[in-house]
Amino acid sequence: MTDNVLEVPVVCDVCDTTTRVPLSDLPEAVQRHNDQQHDGDDIAQVDPEIVQHVTDLAAKDIGVAEDEA
Template sequence: MADEETDEPTVPIVCEACGTDTRVPLSELRETLETHNEHRHDGEEIAQIDPVIADELANAVAADLGLYGAEDDG
């Protein structure tokens, strides 16, 4: 049920255990991961956001929060 009129970003998810490599809308990310892991892996967190993207996202959030460059007083 993809709505092509929305500009919602998608996030890549991977599950090496069962070969899943797909993209899902950001608004559906949590539910998709939980559902996949619950149904295919007895709730164990096997499927995840692509690790490269997760690292980039964590770095961007840390930068936005001012956690980088704290010693740079301008």
């Protein structure tokens, strides 16, 4: 992969694994893992810390951040 590819950490607590997946492949990679390893159950996911960080940035950007209350 090139240095220009944005990769997102995906964690699976059941498998005790973390992997980095190109953002462009993210939905398919997570779904494929869950289908193959967990009978389609939503187990693997984007690292929750990343999700929280992006959520916080979006909330701040649209003016609904918790620290503004």
